[in-house]
Amino acid sequence: MSTESGADRFDPGAPTLAAAGSRLASALMARPVDVARHTVALAGELARIGLGSSALSPDPGDDRFAAPAWSADPLLRRAVQTHLATTGAATAMLDDAGLDPADDALLRTVVESVADVVAPSNNPVLRALAARRFTAAPREPGDVEVPLPTPPAPATRRLAFGDDVAASPGAVVLRTDAFELVHYLPQTREVHELPVLVVPAPGLPGYLADLSPGRSLVEHLVHGGTQVLLVSWHPAAAGADARGQALLDALDAVERISRAGSTVLLGIGDGAVLTAAVLAHLAAVGLQERVAGAVLVGLDPRDAGPGTAVPRDLRQWLADAAGAAPAAAVELPGELLGTPLDSAVVDRDTLVVASSDAGAWAGLAGKGAVEVVDAPAEAFVAPPASWWATLAEWLDTRTGERCEAPAELGGRGMHALAPSPGEYVSAR
Structure with missing residues (x-):
């Protein structure tokens, strides 16, 4: 014992x-x-x-x-x-x-x-x-089996925001009548000190840059150590001056959050034209140092040629984009916010990603160093498309040294208002 x-x-x-x-x-x-x-x-x-x-x-x-x-x-x-x-x-x-x-x-x-x-x-x-609320099977004559709802067939189910598409984790940290500013959660312990502000095309579904897990430019950038924020447009933001002021307001907020004096602007489609216009405006008023560099992406999946295989996530984006106005001309407006615009006074480095009209996009870039990447329209979300790798290398030399990733989204009085992708992503 x-x-x-x-x-x-x-x-x-x-x-x-x-x-x-x-x-x-x-x-x-x-x-x-x-x-x-x-x-x-x-x-x-x-x-x-x-x-x-x-x-x-x-x-x-x-x-x-x-x-x-x-x-x-x-x-x-x-x-x-x-x-x-x-x-x-x-x-x-x-x-x-x-x-x-x-x-x-x-x-x-x-x-x-x-x-x-x-x-x-x-x-x-x-x-x-x-x-x-559950009867496994009729046990006695007269018992009624509770019918269960039949889920939609996978081929016809609409993809869900925040789950299937626009799924990168983050939060809305600023909301105005014109836009929501989405701050994406860093995925690395260290990040580059200068942030990237993504500017989608106004009037089109704003989730093209965060299409779906594994096919998201936002996801690709944050996993590479880039601080990423995104302007999610509201349809009420109409007119060049209103959108220009909205982008300047977003830039103010990004500088406040990051505590950095410069930001890389990454514009897509009409958002790239707006980016070039705002940069020319800042150059005209002596403030272009607020922009560390510009990326002008002139790819529009609506331009993909017939016979191109279209993945399901992009099919949804194209369906959501149906009825939207065609892309604007690739040229600067004569003025913005009362300031005459001239790309010749812009001296920021620019990366241009476009297809057959690459020359027109490069014409928006000014006199800084310009690098042009030729890519077909459907390659916007076709990883590992060569331009994603080129973009990562280009950003690496223009977004500063690495520093400890921020411990919160927003900051300096700006706090998470709602989880990404926010409310405006589907407001059309």
């Missing part, structure tokens, strides 16, 4: 929960970028859950939510998705904390235990609701 006591069985080397929790807090405080990334991602997922567009679902082997009512009933489905999102965020933070194995094992056990206790399937009210 063993005489080993409970005290004898105690392992003095085993971590206590309080100590492990304290070390976790210290580890997370040393990783503010990781914490911010997970916090913003969770906020975005919770917003999608509230809107009914979340794609979260339990693992097929998770028998806690096996009854179809947990996915068919809107209230129950949202309860399950909220549970999955929050426990997933907690686990992700543990993954990034880098704790020693003993602390990690203890805290994972705690997280899993708490998650099981607070699971919707353990909530008596939700469990009773699931039981009332």
